[in-house]
Amino acid sequence: MKQHNFGIRHSIFVLVLLFLQAACTMPETATPPPPDYSDAIYWFLDPETQTSREADIFYVYPTLGSGREGDDGKPALLADVSLQEERDDALGNQRFNHEVYAAEDFNFYAPFYRQLTMNAYMFGPRQLNLLMTIPVSDIQSAFEHYMERHNNGRPFILLGHSQGSAVLLELLKHGMKPAHFEQMVAAYLIGWQITREELDQFPERLKPAQGEDDTGVIILFNSLTDIEAKSPRIDLSVVCINPLNWKTDSTYAAKEEHLGIVRFNRNTGRYDTIPHFTGAYIRDYYLICTGVDPAAVYNEELSELFPFGNLHFMDSWLYALNLQKNMTRRLKNFPGE
Numbered sequence: 001m002k003q004h005n006f007g008i009r010h011s012i013f014v015l016v017l018l019f020l021q022a023a024c025t026m027p028e029t030a031t032p033p034p035p036d037y038s039d040a041i042y043w044f045l046d047p048e049t050q051t052s053r054e055a056d057i058f059y060v061y062p063t064l065g066s067g068r069e070g071d072d073g074k075p076a077l078l079a080d081v082s083l084q085e086e087r088d089d090a091l092g093n094q095r096f097n098h099e100v101y102a103a104e105d106f107n108f109y110a111p112f113y114r115q116l117t118m119n120a121y122m123f124g125p126r127q128l129n130l131l132m133t134i135p136v137s138d139i140q141s142a143f144e145h146y147m148e149r150h151n152n153g154r155p156f157i158l159l160g161h162s163q164g165s166a167v168l169l170e171l172l173k174h175g176m177k178p179a180h181f182e183q184m185v186a187a188y189l190i191g192w193q194i195t196r197e198e199l200d201q202f203p204e205r206l207k208p209a210q211g212e213d214d215t216g217v218i219i220l221f222n223s224l225t226d227i228e229a230k231s232p233r234i235d236l237s238v239v240c241i242n243p244l245n246w247k248t249d250s251t252y253a254a255k256e257e258h259l260g261i262v263r264f265n266r267n268t269g270r271y272d273t274i275p276h277f278t279g280a281y282i283r284d285y286y287l288i289c290t291g292v293d294p295a296a297v298y299n300e301e302l303s304e305l306f307p308f309g310n311l312h313f314m315d316s317w318l319y320a321l322n323l324q325k326n327m328t329r330r331l332k333n334f335p336g337e
Helices: 005-021 084-102 118-122 123-151 161-177 196-201 312-318 320-332
Strands: 056-059 108-111 156-161 186-192 217-219 263-267 270-274 282-283 288-289
Touching: 005 320, 056 084, 056 123, 056 312, 084 108, 084 263, 084 270, 084 312, 084 320, 118 123, 123 161, 156 161, 156 282, 156 320, 161 186, 161 196, 186 282, 312 320
Parallel strands: 056 108, 056 156, 156 186, 186 217
Antiparallel strands: 263 270, 282 288
């Protein structure tokens, strides 16, 4: 696929910037071949078939790469999505987000990308930033391909979780053309952070939501049962909105405002919906949930990244029906709709 000059300039900018910031080198790892986004195998659904709705969701999934060994026998730090088994790792998550959030209102564009595997998180932030240039480059290429070949001027929502949100944040900061922002209904960057420095540096590109129906804004939150359970990788955010009452202050939202979680039931093969699951309030830019048992998503192997009381692995479905309703509301309030 032809790489466009804009993408080349952006990739060079990011690589140079991160190189200057880092007092270390890229960790040794095999770099898989880049996806060719003109090939439908690198999309969850064939983009050519996604044209029946009047608005789109562009979705980027969280860390799902298995970290298989590379040809050198070492654990891979980047997912090789040229392999069917690596693409299969993402399918369940993509299917969930398609069925729950796209529903009947949105076309759904979800690229596969060379994301960081969990093996990469053994390195420090600077080395991680260097590795992150690979998934950032992929998603920029995928987004440019989508905008040029498939969007056709429709409004769109950006949706991500965890690493997917981190990559989309870089797209917002550096990669989107000014005209693209005129079509963006909102960006749901679930389970990630925006720092004060980023807000100050990119005031025209990063606009946190202030309510339930403003557009061109970023919706972001991280859920905890205890403020001490913040992840050391996600502990600097100064952006948070409560998806139950759509306030940015500490106003408590009771369980009655929770429309429902949606989660996959392996026994029935269907999605279960449970309304009024938890209340929540904001403290220090983090969402404190009052009705969730943290043991339900605690993973001892990942406890250094996500301590007991951190609900990171629930964030993408904990408020599913509230988010689904809100996406539709913002679209209806979008200019020209």
